[in-house]
């Protein structure tokens with residue numbers, strides 16, 4: 001059951017051991033006995049099949065990437081240190097991305113890869129000091145950047161976004177199709193939290209802006225990191241308060257509708273085979289399994305979402 005396991009990218013399975021990030025002697029020693037997760041600048045990574053044929057991350061021996069800098073310390077599994085480094089893609093092997101791997105890799109691989117990508121995406125986008133404009137350098141084993149001109153320290157960003165399943169307290173859920181989604185594909189509504197705004201207020205505002213619906217009973221459900229590039233998705237449920245008539249924002253939403261459990265259940269089983277959607281079916285498919293949107297939808301289908 002999906003709900004017992006939690007959102008797929010929220011799994012961790014290792015100790016971040018953050019107190020070691022400033023310990024240069026310990027880090028140098030740890031590197032020699034470590035396993036190294038290499039990722040490309042576009043966040044692809046080499047894999048290898050395990051005994052059952054399932055893709056596992058193909059960690060490298062530190063001696064094979066010794067000339068790679070910077071080395072970023074991810075954490076410990078038992079006594080074994082894990083680092084990540086960014087390399088250009090090499091060899092003929094298939095290098096899948098987290099989106100490809102997320103549904104099948106185990107908790108440890110999912111946690112390490114999500115953190116490695118989030119760090120790399122942040123470093124790529126935050127190269128200069130926001131105070132004085134000087135190029136910054138990596139520090140604390142990749143977990144901060146420091147300005148050599150004024151000594152200021154800068155931390156990785158995490159941008160909060162709310163994502164919410166709106167229901168009527170009975171058999172209907174409100175799902176929408178963003179303008180970038182293909183015909184027949186629906187998901188929960190979502191949006192970024194604005195400065196100075198509470199999470200609950202962001203849920204209510206986004207729902208009203210996108211579909212003109214008023215909600216109440218906003219309840220937190222679960223969160224999932226989404227490192228493309230720096231989101232933390234905060235999942236909620238909320239209940240319709242009053243008029244269910246949809247007033248769509250055409251800039252963000254192509255369409256939205258109230259759907260029954262039976263309709264959503266059927267759409268959740270849909271597999272994209274490239275065929276044209278059936279014009280008689282209102283909802284053809286829902287969000288992919290890796291997303292917290294799908295996690296919320298599956299909870300609602302199972303009757304496990306807070307009322």
Ligand SMILES: [Zn+2]
Pocket residue numbers: 129130131132133134147148149150151152
């Ligand atoms: Zn500066």
